[in-house]
Amino acid sequence: MTLDAHEVVTRFAPALARVVASYERDRALRDELLQEVLMAIVVALPRLTQPEKLKPFVFRIAHNRSLSHITRRIRERAHEETDNDADAPTPGHEQTLIQAERGERLLEAIRQLSLPYRQVMTLILEDMSYEEIAETLGLTLDNVGVRVNRAKKQLKERLQHD
Amino acid sequence: MTDDLIRDLQRDWQAQQFDASHVLRRLERTRWAPHIVLALEVLACCVTLGVGIWFAWVAAHNTEHKLLYTLSAAILLIAAPVLGVATALARRPSLAWHDETPESILRIGIRRADASLQAMRIGRWHVAIIVGFVALLWALQLLQFIDAAEFLIFYSVVCLVVSLGSWIWMMWRIKIVSAERDACIRLLTDLRVDN
Numbered sequence: 494m495t496l497d498a499h500e501v502v503t504r505f506a507p508a509l510a511r512v513v514a515s516y517e518r519d520r521a522l523r524d525e526l527l528q529e530v531l532m533a534i535v536v537a538l539p540r541l542t543q544p545e546k547l548k549p550f551v552f553r554i555a556h557n558r559s560l561s562h563i564t565r566r567i568r569e570r571a572h573e574e575t576d577n578d579a580d581a582p583t584p585g586h587e588q589t590l591i592q593a594e595r596g597e598r599l600l601e602a603i604r605q606l607s608l609p610y611r612q613v614m615t616l617i618l619e620d621m622s623y624e625e626i627a628e629t630l631g632l633t634l635d636n637v638g639v640r641v642n643r644a645k646k647q648l649k650e651r652l653q654h655d
Numbered sequence: 656m657t658d659d660l661i662r663d664l665q666r667d668w669q670a671q672q673f674d675a676s677h678v679l680r681r682l683e684r685t686r687w688a689p690h691i692v693l694a695l696e697v698l699a700c701c702v703t704l705g706v707g708i709w710f711a712w713v714a715a716h717n718t719e720h721k722l723l724y725t726l727s728a729a730i731l732l733i734a735a736p737v738l739g740v741a742t743a744l745a746r747r748p749s750l751a752w753h754d755e756t757p758e759s760i761l762r763i764g765i766r767r768a769d770a771s772l773q774a775m776r777i778g779r780w781h782v783a784i785i786v787g788f789v790a791l792l793w794a795l796q797l798l799q800f801i802d803a804a805e806f807l808i809f810y811s812v813v814c815l816v817v818s819l820g821s822w823i824w825m826m827w828r829i830k831i832v833s834a835e836r837d838a839c840i841r842l843l844t845d846l847r848v849d850n
Contacts, residue, residue, distance in 0.1 A: 502679065502682065503679060506675035506678070506679055507672070507673065508669075509675075510673035510675045510678075511668065511669075511673060514671075514673060523673075524677070527675060528678050528681055528682055528685075531678065531679070531682050532682060532685075532686070533752045535682070535686060537751070537752060537753040540751075540753060541753070550753055553752070553753060553755075553756075554752040554753050556757060557750075557752045557755050557756075557757065557760045558752055560757050560760050560761070560842070561750075561760055561764065563838070563842075564764050564835050564839050565835055593670075593671070595667045595670075596668065596670055596671035597671075599664060599667045599668055600668075600671065607845050607848070608757075608842055608845045608846060609845060609846050609848045612757065617661060617665075618661075618664055618665050618668035618669070619669070620665065620669075630756060631757070631758065631759075640848070643848075645660065645661065648664070649660065
């Protein structure tokens with residue numbers, strides 16, 4: 494692996510793992526999907542012509558690869574309710590446990606959003622601007638604004654309901 | 656854009672730590688695997704080509720089994736380049752993940768599913784042709800145009816098992832591909848939420 498590709502996948506792996514987790518609940522499949530995403534990034538990286546657009550480039554690959562994954566997996570989802578989610582936090586640290594629990598609640602609420610809202614929300618939560626989200630998902634800025642507002646509203650309701 | 660709610664959610668979201676180190680290690684190990692497999696396949700084609708050339712040389716210099724060597728050489732010399740090109744094309748990445756949008760990914764998914772379903776419908780006709788051919792052989796046997804009952808029994812069993820296996824496999828694949836197609840359509844409808 495070239496240094497650049499290695500640096501990119503190492504830098505983005507934690508964020509991409511979160512995005513992948515919003516699509517795939519099963520831990521083994523999530524790891525598999527994450528590896529596919531990282532491999533796709535490594536393969537595509539030489540075709541990135543504008544380095545300043547690295548973030549949308551990387552997240553676009555992650556969302557596209559994950560979307561393709563769920564179309565293959567969707568028929569199995571009805572039978573699958575086992576939840577072996579995020580890595581268990583190290584016990585003994587109360588703050589970590591509380592934070593982890595909040596993270597898990599949020600992840601579950603995000604998973605329950607419909608696809609367009611889930612996509613914009615995971616990108617917003619990764620600190621991406623509207624322009625970057627539009628670039629990532631191939632949307633107009635207006636569409637991004639509408640989706641973000643609706644996603645935020647739905648997410649708030651779900652979190653309050655829980 | 657960033658209000659208090661979003662800031663709180665961002666903090667909770669980014670605090671989630673999924674351990675990706677083992678995936679990165681695995682990626683490091685497997686990154687070259689597709690290139691190695693492709694290289695081995697090209698090597699296999701070159702070896703096949705070499706054997707074909709050797710058969711052609713033997714056919715040209717020997718008088719014994721000349722037809723057998725000539726036919727073998729011809730088959731290998733034609734098959735090796737064709738298989739080589741087909742392998743290289745098949746291994747090319749089929750989708751430019753960085754160029755597509757979620758909508759185009761789903762549309763491609765639907766087109767691929769349609770192509771697979773079409774191919775499997777044609778595949779079912781192949782099974783029908785094999786069964787028809789076996790029936791024809793038995794008709795010829797019963798009308799005493801040929802006399803190969805023992806061979807026909809063996810041949811019919813093999814064809815029956817292969818046809819039945821292919822049929823079951825195709826039905827199973829049709830079910831899976833149809834489910835994937837339905838999923839693509841449903842997700843595409845979901846994505847058109849703003850339209």
